[in-house]
Amino acid sequence: MHDAMASLWGWIFGWFGAAPRGDVLPLLIIVTEIVIILLPLVVAVAMLTLAERKVIGWMQLRLGPNYINFFDLPILRDFRFLNGWMQPFADVIKLLLKEIIVPARSNKFLFLAAPVITLVPAFITWSVVPLSPGFVLADINAGILYILAMTSVGVYGIILAGWAANSKYAFLGSMRSAAQMVAYEIAMGFALIGVLMAAGSLNLGDIVRAQSHGVGSWFVWPLFPLCVVYFISGVAETNRAPFDVAEAESEIVAGYHVEYSGAAFASLFALPEYANMILIAALTSVFFFGGWLSPLESLGGFIGAPSFFWLFAKICFFLFVYLWIRASFPRYRYDQIMRLGWKVLIPVTIVWIGVEGVMAFYQIGPWKT
Numbered sequence: 001m002h003d004a005m006a007s008l009w010g011w012i013f014g015w016f017g018a019a020p021r022g023d024v025l026p027l028l029i030i031v032t033e034i035v036i037i038l039l040p041l042v043v044a045v046a047m048l049t050l051a052e053r054k055v056i057g058w059m060q061l062r063l064g065p066n067y068i069n070f071f072d073l074p075i076l077r078d079f080r081f082l083n084g085w086m087q088p089f090a091d092v093i094k095l096l097l098k099e100i101i102v103p104a105r106s107n108k109f110l111f112l113a114a115p116v117i118t119l120v121p122a123f124i125t126w127s128v129v130p131l132s133p134g135f136v137l138a139d140i141n142a143g144i145l146y147i148l149a150m151t152s153v154g155v156y157g158i159i160l161a162g163w164a165a166n167s168k169y170a171f172l173g174s175m176r177s178a179a180q181m182v183a184y185e186i187a188m189g190f191a192l193i194g195v196l197m198a199a200g201s202l203n204l205g206d207i208v209r210a211q212s213h214g215v216g217s218w219f220v221w222p223l224f225p226l227c228v229v230y231f232i233s234g235v236a237e238t239n240r241a242p243f244d245v246a247e248a249e250s251e252i253v254a255g256y257h258v259e260y261s262g263a264a265f266a267s268l269f270a271l272p273e274y275a276n277m278i279l280i281a282a283l284t285s286v287f288f289f290g291g292w293l294s295p296l297e298s299l300g301g302f303i304g305a306p307s308f309f310w311l312f313a314k315i316c317f318f319l320f321v322y323l324w325i326r327a328s329f330p331r332y333r334y335d336q337i338m339r340l341g342w343k344v345l346i347p348v349t350i351v352w353i354g355v356e357g358v359m360a361f362y363q364i365g366p367w368k369t
Contacts, residue, residue, distance in 0.1 A: 033137050037126050045274040046088035052323050053087070059327040095270075098262035103165055106259070110164035115260070115267040118157030122272040122279065125150040129282055130205045132292050132308040143204040144192050147283065148185075151237065154272065155181045158246075162256040173255030176334060177239060177246030183341035184233040190349035191230040194223050195287045197356050198366040208291035210366065212306075215295050220288040222365035225352045227288040229345045231318070234280030236341065238273055241326040245334050281318035282311065289314050 010025075050065060057064030065084030102108050128143040130136040140146060155178050162174020198219050199207040211218045220227050236243040246255045257269045285291055292311040297304045332340075360367040 030137075033135075034127075037131070037137060038123060041123070041126065041275060041278065042271075044278055045271055046092065048274050048278065048319065049091070049270070050085065050088050051319070052326075054084075055320065055323045056327045059324070092266070095266045096263050100262045100264050101259075103167070103259050105166045107164040107166070110160050111259075112264065114157045114161035114164060115264050116157075117160060118154050118272045119267050121150045121153040121157075122275040125279055128204055129279075129286065130208055130291060131311060133306050135308070136205060139203065139205055141201070141203050143207075144196060144202045148189055148192070151188075151276075152185060154276070157272075158256050161260070165259040167259055170256050170258045173246050173258070177256055180239070180243065180246065180337060180341070181237055183338060184236040184345070187229055187341060187345040187349055188233040188237065190346065190353065191223075191226040191233065192287070194226040194349070194353055194356055195219060197353070197360065198223060204286055204291075208286055208293060211290040212293055214297060215290075217366070218288065218290045218293075219366065222359065223288060223352070223356070225348055227284070229349050230287065231280070231284050231321075233341075233345060234284065235322065235325060236337065238276045238280060240273070240277065240322060242329040242332050243337055244331060245337060277319060277322055278315060281315040281322070284318050285311055285314035 054064040056062075065087035068084055068086045068090050102111055125147055127137040128140055128146050130139075158177050158181075159174050162170040162172070162177075165171070195207060196202060199210040201207060201210070207219075239246050257265060260269070290310075291314075292308055293306045294304050294310050302309075359365050
């Protein structure tokens with residue numbers, strides 16, 4: 001991909017009859033690659049909000065959004081489930097046109113900075129995720145540590161959003177969310193220790209390549225308990241149902257973002273939450289399901305070749321599981337959520353790390369020579 005971007009910019013400069021400076025071309029290549037990642041991600045966030053309402057409506061025998069379309073295309077009359085595909089863009093326009101109200105007694109700087117602190121980590125974490133065999137923005141050797149660091153920063157934005165608003169409801173919601181995220185980040189960290197032990201590397205590309213000997217070599221099989229713990233912790237980290245007590249409308253109004261409106265609400269709540277959902281789905285695919293590797297390698301051709309198509313398919317599956325969980329389970333009590341994190345998930349990961357040590361000693365599974 002890097003060579004393709006260099007060729008593209010070389011052609012553009014050649015078309016204008018100019019030659020790029022040596023220090024300008026690498027910067028242009030990096031900016032282009034960032035746009036290639038972020039622009040589809042923002043569109044995917046918008047489409048995920050539509051998919052959520054459509055899928056849950058289908059599960060609950062409702063239609064979901066079915067009115068707002070850009071053109072009255074004949075295909076929309078023949079396939080009713082396609083109706084309403086412009087609803088996410090209508091929501092964005094509505095939020096952007098709304099007034100951003102800053103509470104009079106709030107800390108105005110922190111009140112406006114909190115959405116940025118929440119939004120930025122949700123996007124920059126994608127820089128180390130390998131999207132295909134030849135495309136990763138930053139192929140660093142400490143990829144897992146970088147992911148843990150960036151996903152931990154988001155909690156500061158939530159705490160500041162609740163504290164800066166000078167509202168007891170918002171502050172209570174932010175404290176509950178912070179305690180929940182800390183508890184489940186520990187379980188996620190221990191689960192990733194198991195992945196590190198199996199792959200022998202912190203680099204996400206190396207982790208995918210360590211699973212390149214067929215479906216049987218995917219880490220989901222020897223690390224199945226850690227895979228379950230990681231995904232459940234990811235659901236809790238993103239404050240999704242049934243772990244959404246931080247924004248439980250029936251208890252504390254709307255949680256830490258109760259005082260936010262308009263674009264500030266969208267950047268604090270909608271964008272980071274859905275972007276992190278896609279990120280957790282992608283990381284689950286990379287760590288446990290072979291990332292961009294094909295489950296049908298023996299067939300050869302496009303079906304058997306490793307590509308972004310397979311990573312995209314796995315991400316879509318785990319996003320569907322996200323929506324399935326939301327439609328199926330009632331909200332947990334706060335004490336139940338904390339008990340699950342501290343007394344169930346963390347002990348499970350610690351025990352399975354010990355099991356992995358035994359498997360490594362006897363050269364079973366990924367450690368087989």
